[in-house]
Amino acid sequence: MFKSLSLKVIIFGFIFTFFSSFGQSFFLGLFNSSIRNELSITHGQFGSIYASATLLSSFFLIWVGKKIDDVNIFKFAFLVTLLLSFSCFFFSKISSVTILFLAIFLMRFSGQGMMSHTATTTISRYFSKSRGKALSTGWFGLSSAEFILPVLIIYLLTIYNWKNIWMSISALVIIFLPIISYILLKNLNLDSREITNDKNYKDENIKQWKRIEVLKDYRFYIIGANMLAMPWIATGVFVYQSFILESKNWGPYIIAQSFMAYSILSVITLFFSGFLIDKFTSRKILIYMNIPLLLAAIILIYFKSPISSFIFLGLIGISNGFANVLGSSTWAEIYGVKYIGSIKALTTALMVFATAFGTALFGVLIDYGFSIEQIALVSVTYISISLISLFVIRKKLNPIIL
Secondary structure: OOOOOHHHHHHHHHHHHHHHHHHHHHHHHHHEEEEEEEEOOOOOHHHHHHHHHHHHHHHHHHHHHHHOOOHHHHHHHHHHHHHHHHHHHHHHHOOHHHHHHHHHHHHHHHHHHHHHHHHHHHHHHHHHHHHHHHHHHHHHHHHHHHHHHHHHHHHHOOOOOOOHHHHHHHHHHHHHHHHHHHHHHHHOOOOOOOOOOOOOOOOOHHHOOOHHHHHOHHHHHHHHHHHHHHHHHHHHHHOOHHHHHHHOOOOOOEEEEEEHHHHHHHHHHOOOOOHHHHHHHHHHHHHHHHHHHHHHHHHHHHHOOOOHHHHHHHHHHHHHHHHHHHHHHHHHHHHHHOOOHHHHHHHHHHHHHHHHHHHHHHHHHHHHHOOOHHHHHHHHHHHHHHHHHHOOOOOHHOEEEE
16 A cells, blocks of 8 residues: 555654653553652642643644754654653653643653654655545554553553653653664655655645645634644543543443543544545545534433443544544645645644643633533534534635646
């Protein structure tokens, strides 16, 4: 399916999305208890520090992430690797609330932000006709990490001190990633593109938008509103799952068990979405992305049976599978790939911001006495408005052909 250099780009994307997991919420959350015990802070204090550090990382990502458009890809990847290794080492030195804030900022910026940004931007720029399949394959790196690392880390925490684990991660990053990046990227440059024999595919003839031009395009805001639904709603659900359990009177393990449905359907959707995008384009698939998320929120409003938890999280998993690929391929299709790093830096930063926003919004609504059904209704309203707006402009999403 993929030739030599193409395969190397995909393997690079897979590895970098895998290593981005060290800055993802699911991974950092595994150390929540250890850190709170170390610093004697509450859940609320940890959550506030986490959200504010995440928010700050999103602003930095907007400016630093765009440099990928101007720097040799291997050099950029090497610098990101150094930053990630340092961030992991710094995380092992947490001894106060101030250092915790800086450590979370560095991990969210280098891991969730720059690692995933480097992977998806490189794939989006290199591939044209096979972009969907390439992105979906690359994102399997993160899915693999979500499957492997929680069990592994929980086991390691029974043997080693959590700080020693982070020092080992830092060493692994600095030893492994530069070598593998050099092997995979040494023949790749900013102008490298997938070779296609399809004469009807004219990806290089579309208008190449700069970020300032994108910000003046009304379509960006409507698409963006749809893209941001998944991160803020899903993050709110994940962070406040205990509130959902209490509200629905479900058993303590129901949502944890339901994550199996989330993971399985997310991976299945991730696999098929690549083929669907390459066949029908991201622009046509985009309208369907948040329909499962909408149905999930409706189920949360009207159903209380424990079995509904599996359906609820399974539907979120479907939207997540689509969102991972569409979040990169859509922008490349509409705005071109010449300045895709700058555009993706902005959209990734907005995604990171949305995760902080979701955590804060759910918390505020809960504090004001909103039930989980009422919070779900807020989510339904947001998704519906953004979906209707997208439906109205669905025929205006084609790129400008020069």
